[in-house]
Amino acid sequence: MASAASSASAIARSRSQAMRARLTAYGFLAPAGFLVLVFFFIPMLLILFLSITNLATTNFTTDVWRMATSRDPKYIVGLDNFERMFADEFAPKILFNTLFYVLATLLLFNVGLGLVIALLTAHVDRRAGFLFRALWILPRITSPAVYILMWKRIVAASPFGILNQFNELLGRPEANYFQGEAWVFIVMLNGFIGASFGMIIFTSAIESIPKDLMNASLVDGSTIMQRVRYVILPLLRWPLLFVTTYQTLSLLTSFEYILLFNSGGPASQTEVWSLAAYNRALNTYFANAQWGYGSAFAVVLVIIGVVMATVYMRVFRFNELVAEPKIEVL
Amino acid sequence: MKIVLENLTKKFGTVVGVDDISLTIEDGEFVAFLGPSGCGKTTTLLMIAGIYRPTAGIIRFDDRVINQVPPRDRNIGMVFQSYALYPHMTVFGNIAYPLKLKKVPKEEQAERVREVAAKMGIANLLDRRPAQLSGGQQQRVALGRALVKQPDVLLFDEPLSNLDARLRLSMRGEIRHLQKELGITAVYVTHDQVEAMTMADRIAVMNLGKLQAFDTPDDLYDRPKTLFIAGFVGNPPMNFLEVEVQREGDTFYAVNSALRVPVPAERGEAAARHGGQVIMGIRPEDITISETGTVRGEVFVVEPLGRDDLLDVHLDAANRLSVLADPAVHLRAGDTVTLALDTRKVQFFDPQTELSLLWR
């Protein structure tokens, strides 16, 4: 656009005016730009830098310049952290844990259950639908500590555990769910939070389906299932794609509930990548917080995040979103 | 205020929206921009308003180049197709808004708003909100808002297309009357040729970003300079036939496989001078069904229009004519009719350049 405008040299154009126009635009953008710079852009560079240092509790400093230049102690260790990470015997397991956790939670709950709830609440009385959706939002607004407390009580051993109380009533042996079924519950407790995101998106998409379309389908004498199959689902293609991509990314990096539930235990059985990064760098539970090593774990996630977000942008046909503004002056 | 467009061009990326338009709108004149949708007429209007910046060319108000003048300093009033009333303000607020921005004192604002509202016949609606008004009332508010700041130029972007047919008719007269009374230069964009023909002093016909013609309504109708104009202006549209014009003594005949009709000498001569195949245009109202007619054809479709029936008559495989007929005759598809062609207003065009052979 700019080049087209500048080639129009026939016009005696006033530079200062174009300048003022831009300044206004940048003025609108400045606060957002500042936040992006300080809390996204610089941290991204910083985490790359930290991942090639051996920063830990023992040689801790927040002085980035000193880290970069100091010879004694020497901070920069090159790719050591990454070598160590790939050699880490837990790394492949954590990686597979992560894949498994993301896929299982996403398919079963965030997309699957979210869609089911949206379809169900769309087919009940409007007020009942509102109530059901409000109930589903509960896990999202419950303080994580309390939410996890709730789940811990569900799976706890006798006499506190709710499931084990039922086991007792049914005359079945007590089960140690923390040990045996850790994954089942991790996926469930995360899924019950994640489902509400898909639910809201799908509901608003279903509600925005033109009533004419539904009526036409009703007139044609379709059953509920036929309407779902032939009217609703085809129109939900984009929301489905949106929820899938968006939630993949957020599941990939959500770890606080696992942290609170069993901290990735028993014996790293349920540790996922982001939790590993957090545990190694920030969690004071391990006496020696290894900032550099933890950063290496985080860098892997940052790279995956950037790649997937870029794909996400492509998928959503970015070019169609940047239609030229239809006002060109100030 | 006089508006001058010189070689005005607007490109959106590589797409040319408006292509090298030059014209002058005289002070106090009412000019309509007429053309099919996407022809660049609204883009031209928005450049006059200052919303779009021209890619090339100059816009002058009187002698002042206003290319770089922001819209607020151009002293224009504009009425939009959607009216663009501010839904969160009352009618009073809407009309007063331009004055408020000009920092006109409160009392004067109120006075001027009331004055305009009275003129528009909406004085009793001042404390309503736009959503509570009918389409016609909204239209009047929008017009009032455009007029209240006493603009030098009034711009209209298809302002009547959202109104029902009867209201449209009465608003046409009202806008025209107001504009003449206030003597404000007006530019009126429309795709409705009846609107353009009835309201405008002159009409600028546009197609594909190009200015096709800039003439009075009568000239456009009777002396179309291009094939496009001839086909675009007039309803039902002009018939076009490929003919050869032959001279026999002092009489000129338009001849093709289906017909042979005499044409007026001064028109026939121009066509004959061009030689070979030319396109002859004849309006449906110049064709009558008559026993004495010389052209025979078969009625293909009958379209009742109310006052007339519109017939699609096939002369032969290549030649068809739209003809207006008296509904009382009760013609049906399949009937054979004989047609008399009144060739006094016949038009001739060069098939290659599509320019008129009669009017330069």
Next chain:
Amino acid sequence: MATFTSSAPTQRPLTSQEYRYRQAETGELVGQAIFTALVVVLFFELGVVLFKVLGPLIQSSPRFWGSDLKVDETLTRALANALTLLAPFAAYVTCGARLRELAAFDRRRAVRVALAATIIVYVLVTMGQYVFQVGPFAEKPSLEMSFRQTDEGVLVTGVVPGGTADRAGIKAGDLIVAIGRAPTTADELKEKIALAKFESKIGLRVSRDGQEELMPVEVVPVMEIGLAPLVGGLILALILAVIALFWPGGLTPYVLMVVIMIPLLVGYLWLIVATFSYRTEGLLPVDASGNFGGFTLRNWEFLTRPGTSSYPSIWRITLNTLVIASLMAIIVLTVSSMAGYALSRMNFPGRRAFLSLTLILHGFPAVTLLIAIFFILRNIGKVPVLGDYFGFNTRGGIALVMVAFEMPLGVWLMKGFFDNIPWDMERSALIDGASRWRTFWEILLPQIRPGILALGTFAFISGWGAYLIPQTYSVGTRTATLAVYITQLTGDTAPVNWNEVAAVGLYQMIPVFIIFIFAQEYLLNIYAGGTKGTS
């Protein structure tokens, strides 16, 4: 939805469906129902196979990396088991549901057809189970004896005459003390048997009359099936089919909703019960000695407790949380609406770049930057004055980080809302003489009120419940919000009163829950706006 049957004897023309059903032979209808039911079973079994294959696949794959560590497969096993269990029931329900259209105008015939189809499907399913020895025909490893846990050990309460235990010489009244050399309990023994292979032997150390003896018992396959479960199963199947036939369709979503929500309902039921009792065992409130009862308001005393230096009063903290959440909502709104406006409505160099950046950030998981942001905040903290307000462990710093994380979504949503305002509105304002700032402020903002309310609510809710960021970037109670307060309650060295934690959690949740109920429509809007440009 389709049960208004013979309400009026008025003659009406047959619909095409009715016609089809009237024409069809009963046998044909039975066949169709059976076919559909079997297709359903097939789908379920496909699911079972999928999960059964997936499980070991998940479990074995890390070995390629030269590691013995296994990824757990309990989830896939649980899913496979659930599907296996549900498959027959789904088939019977299908038999009934398939004939609902017929039932709408010919009840008797529908029942007859459904019952016939169900019986046949039942026989087919049962035969299938017999052939594959699953379900009720599963052969389980058994020692053919019963036992229970006592104080001294595992007491044998009975043996099957002529069974494997009998043959090995075990008698009722024997006390099993160990398997091999390992001491055992009844539960462990059960598990051992369940996991044992057929024809292998389990060495039981049996104590009889004070003498211990090792008795190897062979594990034999036993099919524990009687006539009762088979007949019971058939009756259940028939009942299910008839229920499915006449089930009011409108109720299905409600029932399904409630069934899906059971874990949630149970969890929150516990939460409420817990806040009003001394202790809970399962879902039951109990008193100090473990008997039912023990209701108390003690857990809610935090509401009236005066503040101390380490535990500020709850009202202080509530106020704190309110201030932080509101501030965050306001800042997010301001920043996002300004940027959203510029991106939606203005042309400037770098617009494309900024737009794609926002979209990428919208998807980008900001949590990965936690470590780096820790250093950013630490370094901001070193700046004089500014550091006191926006550094590490300050309200300002925490709020800014939360705003930054919320912002890409906000910008994106706001852009969507601005995109939906007609251009003419803004053109009109510009022609009327407004500047871009004024247009933004006076004309456009009032028109995206729904969007502002939605994003505001959203930001407020997330600020109110924020946990990870305040938790990571604060120390002590200086910046306490309710979420942090709760974490502190749980992180003390003193014994934690979990029921009080639950009460504070409930207290924190209530306002947000109420807001959500009232703002739900706006919030539905927000996402409609957020994904609109993309579809």
